[in-house]
Amino acid sequence: MSIHALTARATRETTHADETPALATAAADALLQLWPDPDQHHAEHAAVLRANTNALSDHTQDLLWTPNGHPVLYRAGNSLLDAGLAASATTYWQRMTAESERLLRAEHPDTLTSRGNLAASYRQAGRTGEAIELLETVAADTERLLGAEHPDTLTSRGNLAASYRQAGRTGEAIAIEEGVAADTERLLGAEHPNTLTSRGNLATSYRQAGRTGEAIELLETVAADTERLLGAEHPNTLTSRANLATSYWQAGRTGEAIAIEEGVAADTERLLGAEHPDTLASRGNLAASYWQAGRTGEAIELLETVAADTERLLGAEHPDTLTSRANLTAVSDVAAAAQQSHKAAPETVSDPELSSGASE
Numbered sequence: 001m002s003i004h005a006l007t008a009r010a011t012r013e014t015t016h017a018d019e020t021p022a023l024a025t026a027a028a029d030a031l032l033q034l035w036p037d038p039d040q041h042h043a044e045h046a047a048v049l050r051a052n053t054n055a056l057s058d059h060t061q062d063l064l065w066t067p068n069g070h071p072v073l074y075r076a077g078n079s080l081l082d083a084g085l086a087a088s089a090t091t092y093w094q095r096m097t098a099e100s101e102r103l104l105r106a107e108h109p110d111t112l113t114s115r116g117n118l119a120a121s122y123r124q125a126g127r128t129g130e131a132i133e134l135l136e137t138v139a140a141d142t143e144r145l146l147g148a149e150h151p152d153t154l155t156s157r158g159n160l161a162a163s164y165r166q167a168g169r170t171g172e173a174i175a176i177e178e179g180v181a182a183d184t185e186r187l188l189g190a191e192h193p194n195t196l197t198s199r200g201n202l203a204t205s206y207r208q209a210g211r212t213g214e215a216i217e218l219l220e221t222v223a224a225d226t227e228r229l230l231g232a233e234h235p236n237t238l239t240s241r242a243n244l245a246t247s248y249w250q251a252g253r254t255g256e257a258i259a260i261e262e263g264v265a266a267d268t269e270r271l272l273g274a275e276h277p278d279t280l281a282s283r284g285n286l287a288a289s290y291w292q293a294g295r296t297g298e299a300i301e302l303l304e305t306v307a308a309d310t311e312r313l314l315g316a317e318h319p320d321t322l323t324s325r326a327n328l329t330a331v332s333d334v335a336a337a338a339q340q341s342h343k344a345a346p347e348t349v350s351d352p353e354l355s356s357g358a359s360e
Contacts, residue, residue: 024060025070031056032072040082040235040272047083050076065103069096069110077117082235084277086125086314093118109152112142116156119163124277126318128167135160149187151194154180158198161205166319170209177202193236196226200240203247212251219244235278238268242282249285254293261286277320280310284324287331296335303328 031053039046053076057064064070077096080089097118100111116138122131139156146153161176181198188195200222207215223240230237245260265282272279284306291299307324314321 020060021063021066024056024063027056028053028064028070028072032070032075035072035075035079038082038235039079040276041233043083043273046079050079062103065099068104068108069100069114074113074117077114081117081120081124084124084272084275086121086277090118090121090125090127093121107141107145109146112138112145112156113152116142116152116159120159123159123163123166126314126320128163128319131163132160132167135163149183151188154184154187154194154198158201162201165201165205165208170205173205174202174209177205191225191229193226193230196222196229196240197236200226200236200243204243207243207247207250212247215247216244216251219247233267233271235272238264238271238278238282242268242278242285245289246285249289249292252292254289257289258286258293261289275309275313277314280306280313280324281320284310284320284327288327291331296331299331300328300335303331 031049035049036042036045039049053072057073064073073096077089077092080092093114097111097114100108100114104110115134119131119134119138122128122134135156139153139160142150142153142156157176158180161173161180164170164176165173177198181195181202184192184195184198199218203215203218203222206212206218219240223237223244226234226237226240241260242264245257245264248254248260249257261282265279265286268276268279268282283302287299287302287306290296290302303324307321307328310318310321310324
């Protein structure tokens, strides 16, 4: 998939200017056709495709924006999001948004998509306030320009709800997600991947609101349907299983949670890599379940690694870093208190309230 730099330069210099637009489109089409789906299972391949897309875009300048942005440009940016590379994704989508506004217009559907993806990058990077501010505008503009039932409108509303949930505005998230789930199922069908995703996100908000029974009922169906339709190793399947396990954990069904989380943690690390945010979240959730089950040593050992890795990879102020550090502190403090008072006091030490880092 690579050629020598001198060969590439010679090819560019001997190509007639009139042939360049067609060749640029053909090369972009070829890259898009080569892209694996989902590309999280082929991280090295996806990284090479992203590099080639960037090189093609640099050399062809604006040619991939006629008449609209070429799909490969959006695929490369989504690949960064899928890989959990929040900083790189943010930089990419900032550039894409600026280019789309310059070459198309501020209200063009491609520009709205770029702005929505930039907001998703902000949210992944823990910049929740910026994500919400941008998504509120994108959701309103998308609905005004494309209609309330357009798939892009439903997507932008779902992303806004996810940012509200990350900010702790759970009631607002649920109000949006209930509408999105109903509309998506009505318009796309009960088994469409977007429908499954919207229902899973709604269940996550139910859990965050303490409506654990409703969350479990919904997630059991979503997890089963996602695995049946997309396969056991699809990222959406791993996410739905992880969210189901977290709901079991919240309901006190710790053994069932651990059984799922051990499999999810192993599968996520194998498929996405040890440093992917979803891998860190799955290991953190497993540690919380170990603690709830009284397996304190295993919980602390796992949380120490997760806290260090999360801070190193996402930064000290990222919400996931703050959660993992808080969980480690809670478990360590209560474990130390229990050890010190074990002989003198017969009182039971209550479990700490651990936060879940399950991905959406």
